[in-house]
Amino acid sequence: MPDYPTALGASSPDRITLLGRDLAEEVMGEVGFGELAFWLATQRRPAKGEIRVFEAVLAALADHGFTPTAITARLTFLSAPDSVQGALAAGLLGGGSRFLGVTEDCGRFLHDVLAGVEGGHPADDAEWDVLALAAVRSAREAGRLVPGLGHHVHKQGDPRTARLFDIAHEEGVSGPHLSLFAAIGRVHPRVLGRTLPLNGAGVCGAALADLGLPLELLRAFALLARTAGLIGQLAEELRDPVAKDIFLSVDLNNRSIPPRPFDG
Amino acid sequence: MPDYPTALGASSPDRITLLGRDLAEEVMGEVGFGELAFWLATQRRPAKGEIRVFEAVLAALADHGFTPTAITARLTFLSAPDSVQGALAAGLLGGGSRFLGVTEDCGRFLHDVLAGVEGGHPADDAEWDVLALAAVRSAREAGRLVPGLGHHVHKQGDPRTARLFDIAHEEGVSGPHLSLFAAIGRVHPRVLGRTLPLNGAGVCGAALADLGLPLELLRAFALLARTAGLIGQLAEELRDPVAKDIFLSVDLNNRSIPPRPFDG
């Protein structure tokens, strides 16, 4: 008969524990929500500086206005107002490779480059630049995009990027992923022939990787941030509803065309 | 042509705002994640004491071990490891009327009782007891359960309940919903003939309602807390996988029975 090991929530008639701590006495009222999310994911309690960087990342990713995920959550709430969980879940399902995936892709890309380095990490900016240059060249030769480069709106620079670098430095938790990401920002014009901004989703992936969070779940932290954002969207929908107008703006502007057989 | 009003995220080429604030300068590094979630939902920045109560609620609801939602998230991750968003969404979809619904039901129940009070709220415990007694009697006569009463494990008292009352009092943010809930805890034995504990999910609903959060979305805060818990479950699944054993423990113990026509 199998048993199922876990270090997370457990309870007996008179006590509840979470991560080995007494939930009521040691967690409730003592541990902030960002701190708790970090702790749950890594099973280690983060330091104060790590919490600040982690929460700055969550703030950067929480809400970007009328994204497909926000529209989806609002339309689903319109259609099934009895099921808040369905509206949130529908919104999160848009958090895939394209709209929320850059954070994860960037963290993994940086990790893979660093994993290929023999000996220690570069010692100064010049050495980081060498590594970054090789990485950008190699991506370009393979016909792959470098994740975290470019933004369709913030063409001259994403304001989140510089700010997150600053916070990580202030807190002393900037590590090799952020260093490599910064170097990519410096050297990529030599390979690509034009200067692109380092975007906010990318720098968040670098920071999360430096915090030691599991690479397989970097996207999950973007989704956690977005859950808070989607609740904000639903709360606003309750007061200033737009979902019905969105639906009607599509439905009333439909244009019937004849079916065309799909030919494989 | 419709336009779509929003006070949430907005951006121009050189600036991103959230709730009317500069995201990079005024939010990132300055606002904790619990605080931000509260702010997004209410469009007002919470006071420090409100944040502490709110985060204590989130901690109380984040993870309860191998619940159906946790098992579901792990099984979905086993089955579709390429889609973290799907695993989280599947887990959240269990957050409905039965397992995560008590928080919302309790908040609404208390709200409805308070909404029926003419004049001001009760002035002391004795007056609260009168109101609570009427509410419990009325629920019983209607054949309805009083949400927040009883727990299948913590039969002698849920340790989260006393703790959350304490924190709310310490922070000076205990309001009428918590007062009424406490009174229900005192008087219900007179109606029901036995003493039940005030459970943690219920007290969380009372506290969230006292914080002025939208009643229609109380369940959403339980889901936000649970998102952090589910990420913890997936992170643990990566290291100590149990989903395959769970699946096999069911599949290998299946027992074939003949079909029996359903008769309407």
Next chain:
Amino acid sequence: MPDYPTALGASSPDRITLLGRDLAEEVMGEVGFGELAFWLATQRRPAKGEIRVFEAVLAALADHGFTPTAITARLTFLSAPDSVQGALAAGLLGGGSRFLGVTEDCGRFLHDVLAGVEGGHPADDAEWDVLALAAVRSAREAGRLVPGLGHHVHKQGDPRTARLFDIAHEEGVSGPHLSLFAAIGRVHPRVLGRTLPLNGAGVCGAALADLGLPLELLRAFALLARTAGLIGQLAEELRDPVAKDIFLSVDLNNRSIPPRPFDG
């Protein structure tokens, strides 16, 4: 140690069974998909006439153009094209109380009225009218809508309704739910003071209930039909993409407003 009884899929090294039949020999190539869905839900093989009515219901509910569910599926596919399951799931999550719920609500309403009848069912139209009149009056007195009445587009009559009545009569599977629904169509103007059409979603609920399908799952058949419709939406999106235009039409027409504190 628990075991888990099931009459559905089972397999041994050289044989797979479904509903007690040999899947390869007796089901594949022998059983249509509508028939199989009916059989799976009721564990009895439907007769030919029942299949025709059931599939007519599925056809009626499969796709209604640019509904919130269709828009949601397309937006989610745009955002997470790597996860077709996520796009379909997101679309289905809109199938709640408001947009796809009428089918279930109507089936349950008719069932409840019939369950309250002592003795046998009415014998002729006049008797059905008496029952229907009482039901509509009782709903109106309770301030409840009669599900299945009214349509925002097909104000003079929903073309699906007459057709489904005809098919059910042709196949000899019209039962008490359809009879009562027809009677509601005849008598409601006497109570409501105006004539509303019997809508397609409602007649589908009546027909599904007459087929003996489980009332708790009537909405599930609407969702099954819609799954086929959503695949059609995604297939069309691959060729004639509109999701990005929809997203931009919202995002570019956003209007920033100042935050307004929510006041409970």
Next chain:
Amino acid sequence: MPDYPTALGASSPDRITLLGRDLAEEVMGEVGFGELAFWLATQRRPAKGEIRVFEAVLAALADHGFTPTAITARLTFLSAPDSVQGALAAGLLGGGSRFLGVTEDCGRFLHDVLAGVEGGHPADDAEWDVLALAAVRSAREAGRLVPGLGHHVHKQGDPRTARLFDIAHEEGVSGPHLSLFAAIGRVHPRVLGRTLPLNGAGVCGAALADLGLPLELLRAFALLARTAGLIGQLAEELRDPVAKDIFLSVDLNNRSIPPRPFDG
């Protein structure tokens, strides 16, 4: 102002069309559900033999007993019985790369091999074997698995495979994907050194590709089939509930372990 072209559902006050046909008169009662699903996805009406093969595929994929998707749907229904759409969506979310992905992977693999053939397709089994041998060798050299080969239960042969080949031949709709798949079944032992069965999920992918269905959506048809299966699971759960036992069998066999910090 954008408009949104579609050949799917459209309606005017007195008429509803689907795929350019009158829904009430030409679709309801005239078009089976498998046929309709095919038609919606390809915008062409399938021939009778194509429908039989398509529905045989759906039957093969509808339900495989207590899979993670079935367990997930049942647990979600236990936890949120008010939201049937959530239970179905949660179940479908397990339809990702691992459990339902073989169908899509196999169809794409075969398609890619065929796309690399210059001139016409092979003319006889010997020529197909040459092509298959090259494809299997090339996959092996790249360290990739050949999708559709092997089954953990049906080690001597998956009964669905031979049956689907037969039905496709009977109906005259066997095409190059099935031919190549059959050849892979003949030649792979020469490369891999052992004989593996062609599995049912793989042959379904080959058949769907031969039917001309969009490759990007092959997984979607597995999900459509599974939707019917999941409704069967929920219907059985209503009568013979097992979800609570499954939940308790996990929860009661949890084993608390100390947290171990994750080390990146």
